[in-house]
Structure formats: structure tokens, C-alpha cells
Amino acid sequence: MTAKNIMLTPGPTPLPPSVLEAMSRPLIHHRTAEFGRMFVSVIEDMQFVYRTKGTVLMMTTSGTGAMESAVINLLSPGDLTIVCTTGAFGDRFVNIHKAFGLKPVVLPFEWGTAINPETLRAALKENKGVKAVFMQHTDTSTGVLNDIKTLSKIVHEESDALVVVDSVSGLACEPLETDAWGLDCVVTGSQKGLMNAPGLGFAAVSEKAWKAVEVSKLPKFNFDYKLIRKSLADKETPWTPAISIVAGQAAALKMLRAEGMEACWKRHDDLAAHARKLLTEKLGLPFYSKNPANILTGVVLPAGVDGTKLLSDILKEEGISIAGGQLHLKGKIFRLAHMGYISKSDIDAGVDALAKRLVGVKA
């Protein structure tokens, strides 16, 4: 008998039964009233999750595609931007900028630390005319939580720039108030806190951001926010959407609606606390991040341990997926996720599997 597949990875995360059931239903055509109703429910429920009365757009793509969509819809060649980077996903925003010929001012922060608000303030004072500031809500590569509320306040105090937030791994796991915090564009993906299969990207777009979209001159077609908004008025998408994943998203969002966002954030808070208590008791290894988010816990492995082999063994022998470190952290840390539909018993199984193999080396 194959071991039960337990995913403790920071995206994709496990799927609730109702989501799997929704995806297994025969397709409905996307130019029908029935699809329109489902699609509108997804958009409205996403406004609920985003805490916005503004427009929410849906795209068939990955989180990376959603990130790209923000860059190419808000900016024009020559625009000055600031990209704050706290890990692999901040670097991805930089790479997207470069791919489209933009030369952002990059504010790098040491991996494992959060964006320093005063560093951002100084950069805004130094660079006048910044069109947009890009930041991660949480960076999945390090598990760091950035103080988006404070950072957004500083951007608005010091400039007229748009605040663009990658909340691919943060949304629904950590408090985020799109409207109340003055966030202009918040992008996310379906496969983390939203408890759905990967395949959908979303963008919440403020009125101020729409003004930038109107004059943006970077080239786009597939991700053109204006075309997507136009179709949304007809309860449609401009191109054939990933209908099954939309059905899964509708089911997952019903669960989040029923739970409520405060309770959802509290659930992640509790789950993170549970994981960290257990990791401390059973492993006693140092945590990687200074300001950890409730999405995952990064744990530094002892020098002699081959982290890649450790996690590969656990997957092979016990069917439990745990993520390793990315780039220079490969083999050196593991990232135990506690987001979305991950349960306490999943965490317990994961920590047990780790403890069994790290006993003796932990001292």
C-alpha cells in the first residue's frame, strides 16, 4: 500500500474534498449564464478575501503570471520603480522588470529579514517620481512577513507611487486590507491560502491603479487588464478560462466565506504556533526567519545534514512532501508549510518524520 500523500509544501497545498469534487464535475461551457453565476461568485468572494470594493480580475495562469500582469499593465517604458526584495520572489519581480526593459531601483534585504520601512522611506526621498513600489506580502522562499500596512503608508506619505503587492502566498493566511491600507494592485494565485489547485491568478486593482492602466504602454494582450475588465462586465473572461479550476475556486471560497477572514487568519496563527512549538520541542533547531509569517516555518539544518536527501527520503518512505531551501539555501533549510487546508495532524506527521531522521544529529 502506498503511503498517504501529505503535502506540507508552501503551494500547492492540499485540496479540501469539496474542491476535488467540484473539479471532477463535467465541464460547463464558459459562455453560459451558469458559468457566469459561478464566475461572479468567485469574483465577489475574492473581493471578500481581498477586503476590497475595487475590481478583482481573474486570469488562467500561475502566480508568476499574475506578477507579470501587474508590471505590464501598470507601467510604461522608462518608468521609475522601486522593487523591495526579501527573497526569491522579490528577485522575480526584478527579473520581470528587466525582461520588459525596465530598470528598477532594487532594495535588497538580507534573506530571512523583512523590508525595513525606513530604508524604503529613504529610497523614496532619494528617487523622485517613482511610479510604483513592488513588495511581497510574504516571501515564500524565506517565510518572512512584510509589514504591508506600514510600508504602504510610507509610500503614500513620500510619493504618488502605486503600491503593488505580491500576496501569492500571503493572502488568506495573514491579515491584508486592500482598501483600508491603500494597496493599488494585489496579485495572488489559487493554490495557497485560497485552497484551490494551481492555475488561476488574481489581481485586485484600485481606482488609482486603473488610471495607470489607462496610460500604460508596455505591450500585452493575454494579460490585458482592460480586456479582462470589459469581459467581466459581461460575467465572462476574454479567453477560455480553466473552467474546472474556477469550479474548484468557487467551492474553496464558499469555505472561506463561511469561516470569515478573521477566523481564517486566526486559524493560520494557531497552526503556525502549533508547528513552531512542536518543531522546538522535537527538533530544537534554529528558525530561519526573523519576522516569520504564518505561512511556513523555515528551519536551519545542522551543518552535516544533506537537506535534499532528507526531504527526498521522507517523500519516498512516508509520502510526505516538505519543501527545501531555494537557490543558495538548497539543502540547508527546510520549509514546513502551515497554510491553506493543511491540518494539525498533517503537521504532526511531518514533524515526526523529520524528528525520526534528525535524532542524534540535533545536538
Place this chain on the structure above:
Amino acid sequence: MTAKNIMLTPGPTPLPPSVLEAMSRPLIHHRTAEFGRMFVSVIEDMQFVYRTKGTVLMMTTSGTGAMESAVINLLSPGDLTIVCTTGAFGDRFVNIHKAFGLKPVVLPFEWGTAINPETLRAALKENKGVKAVFMQHTDTSTGVLNDIKTLSKIVHEESDALVVVDSVSGLACEPLETDAWGLDCVVTGSQKGLMNAPGLGFAAVSEKAWKAVEVSKLPKFNFDYKLIRKSLADKETPWTPAISIVAGQAAALKMLRAEGMEACWKRHDDLAAHARKLLTEKLGLPFYSKNPANILTGVVLPAGVDGTKLLSDILKEEGISIAGGQLHLKGKIFRLAHMGYISKSDIDAGVDALAKRLVGVKA
């Protein structure tokens, strides 16, 4: 009791039970050997369907996204191209070109007629230095079949241009020989002949096309063929893929492998003949296209009939989805699909529903 949902639409098409089952399985993580094996099987089976030994790339996107990916990966600003257009999807290639600042030579053919090979030859003689010629294998808006083999031969005789084919609705429904016909880039989507849910785009890329990719200067990141090929070597995708839809595609492709491409084309041939015989007998209305593909039959409605209401009634009252005309054909034709997992009994139910409502007006 709700009527059985029958989809006679030219994408998405109905899903086989094994595809629905595959999509309802708990997710596996996309950075695992298990996913790698599934992904490689999809790529290899797609080579089988495409009839190519060349590279096949997979993207999480719609057919439109796959079309865009070909334009932005093969071309640079200022490149001269020819776009042959036989309907809405040829026009879409033109719009993608324009969105990226390209000014293609457009060869429009009357809706319902195929690309005239000699018109293309004359255009190639007149326009020297063309980098690529774009064409639809079948245009879903009209159901027309283009003679890709002949057209590709002419392009290679008259120029050094790449042959770029949109086979989103044609692949697996009509013969297509990527290598034998010298096609340089063939894009498709998962939701038509490939019998899967929408959400995946594919591109078959020839060696000659890769040379163009290497020097292409149009901006891209999410759809960057070089990044996608690099990850493919590691049995991965650069960004999180739509894992459930990949599982569905693997299951659907197993069916096509077992059937064989010749038998699959024959099945579509038989199904189209069945549909047209029945439509002639029961409706007796004129067909729209001069050179119809086996993907669908466009039928011209009598002047007094409101096609939009007709199809909306059939969907509401009998649960059968049939597509109407697009753009200027809205309300004037219907498009009865016979592609992918659509069966004879589905066709029979659709034609019955149409005949019931068109009796008396058909004379």
C-alpha cells in the same frame, strides 16, 4: 431533475470519465519525481499527437496565451510577417501582433472560405524578407479547414520564413504532420481535440524556430520559451503548473495513444459525416463553410430565426450547449461541434433539439 448537460461546443468539449477522475485526485507537488514522470509522459504523448521529434513546451494558459507565446518568442520589433486570416482567430493573431507593435501584412479571406495558396504565394513574392507566416489549421469561428501541407510548402518554396500554425481547434481532429510538413511552431490548447479541461497551452517548436527564439527581442517572461525549455530538461515547469489539468491531460493522452492518430482522425471524419448527414436530413439548411473541417459544422439559420434565442432555449430547456456565430455572424448561424469526446448520441440529441424548434421555419 436537471437535464443532462451535453456539450456540443467547439471547446471546451466533454471530458472522458478518466480525465474527470484524474482531476479529482489529491494534488501531487510539482517538484517531485512523480510529477516529473507524469509531465514527461504528457510531453512525449504530445510529440506523438503533433507527429514531431522536436521540442514540445507546456504552459498554463488558454489557447490565446499559446498564440501570443508564438508571436513574442519568435519575433523582434520591426519584423515583417504575414498573417492569413479566415475568421476570428486569424484576426486574433493580427491583434496580438498589433499589441506588440508589429505591423503584419494581413491576408484576409472571406469568412467561410479557406486560405487561397496562390494568394499567399503572391504575397510572399511581393514581400521579401518575411520572418514568419501565421495561419490557422482550422478556424473555430467558421469551421474552415486550411490546407496546411500545401501552404507550408509554398512558404518554404518562396521564402525563408517560419510557418506558425494555430492548431488550437485542429490538432487531433484533422491530420497534421508537424515534422513532415515542415511546420516551425504549432500551438494548441488542452480543451478541444485533446479531450482535457481548458487551462494548458502547448507549442511544438522546430530547430529552425529555436534559432529565431534565440535572437527574438520582443519582451516576455511568463511565456519565455528558453526558460520553459530549460526547466523541461529537469522534467519541470519554470512556474507552478496547473497540476490537476496536467493529470487530466496525461489521462486523455493515454486514450489518444491507445487509439492512434490515424484512427483518431478517422473517428472525427466519421463523426462529421454523421452530423452532416443528420443535419441535412432533419434540417435541410445550408452549411456555412466552403471547406469545412471535421471539428464542427456551421449551419446558416433562416432569416426569421433569432439564433441567440434558439440556442439559449435549447440550453435552458434541454441542457444542450451549442455555439452560435461570432461577431457579425452572431444570431445568424449555429456551430455544432463534433470534436474530442463528443459522441454520436450527443450529436443526435443536439440535432433533435434543433429540428424540434426549426420545424415549420425550415422551408
